[in-house]
Amino acid sequence: MTHGHGAHPVTMAVLVAVALVAAGYLVLALRERRGARGWGLGRIAAFLAGCALLVAALTGPVAALAATDFRGHMLQYLLIGMLAPLGLALGAPITLLLRTLPPAHGRRITALLRLRVLQVLSSPGMALVFTVGSLVLLYCTPLYGVLAGNPLLHVHVLLAGYLFAYVIAGPDPAPHRPSVPTRLVVLGVFVAVHLTLSQLMYAGAGLYVPAPPEQLHGAGEIMRYGGNVAELLLVLALVIGWRPSSGRRAVHRG
């Protein structure tokens, strides 16, 4: 227990996985870049930035702060659950796999994307339940006291954040991605719950988080302003990624 921070085996496994995934992405992306279709530097930068944010959140000063201070926990949540997933999703890893793997594997991935389970998971309602839904559950019930500092919580937050960024903005193919207006409404709900939680935290009221008032206060500010930045980046990604013309309507009006 006196070995300092970051020694938990799950955290170590996550860090190793992040390093492997980053290396694998880089190899495939550089190979694709030399090919005829190319691969954007922006995507590579986004994906590697996502990986770097994950490492920054799980090691060093942020992890050390999170072990003792609720503000550190909130910083970790912001990095692992909001900013890193956006970078990872913008890196379009699924598209990269589809392009570089042999066709047989590619077909398997496409089949996977069309699975009923994934269809349900990537529905807007579920994306909200996994992200802000689990935040409400975590902070408004005694659950935080049980799960605080558990590395599996980080894994959940990362997966939920990635799912959300992928559904809302991601350039990767999603057979059942909702329409842009629906996604804007989903984002609105996400922002509203986020703002409410951060307000309650700032005021130190209505939450089951065993932390001193000044920590709650600071965490509320981090959640509100950091969250706003992350959400604005998400909106920007959505706007950049919306299709030039939405097939059927354009045909009708043309």
Place this chain on the structure above:
Amino acid sequence: MTTAAEREQPTRRRIALPGALLGVGLGGFADGVVLHQILRWHHVLSGAGPATVNAASVPRMNTVWDGLFHALAWLATLIGLGLLYSRVTRSRERLWSSRSLWGWMLIGWGLFTLVECAVGRQVPGIHHVRTGPDQLWWDAGFLLLGTLLVAGGWLLRRGGAEAEPCREP
């Protein structure tokens, strides 16, 4: 068949509302983040006391109002984007190089600034731009800024015909 000019005219007007809403949203974020948070000049209700007091001692109502203010900025941004998406259905990739869109966004931003100043001046208890001995000058400066934004946006919008989105390439 309609001519290109006839088709463009309604399009230019269709962009007005979403553009202005986006401008209001951006103005809200700029005000909320830069003035409220980074510079800490004012909160929504900071007219009730000095703006430089420690955040912990600011009345709790203030944070509630700041939260509502953020929610409004978000609402304007998301509704603006939704309208923009549904009204511009062709060549969306050229949307962001449209002068009329940016013009309307500046107009929205300017109107937001003017309304904020007017409310701050007229309703006691709501904030001035920067409370203190020079508050009249700060208010006047922001009124001027708002006017310039609206005027600049109007001029930008008028020159916007050639870069219009949703026109056939």
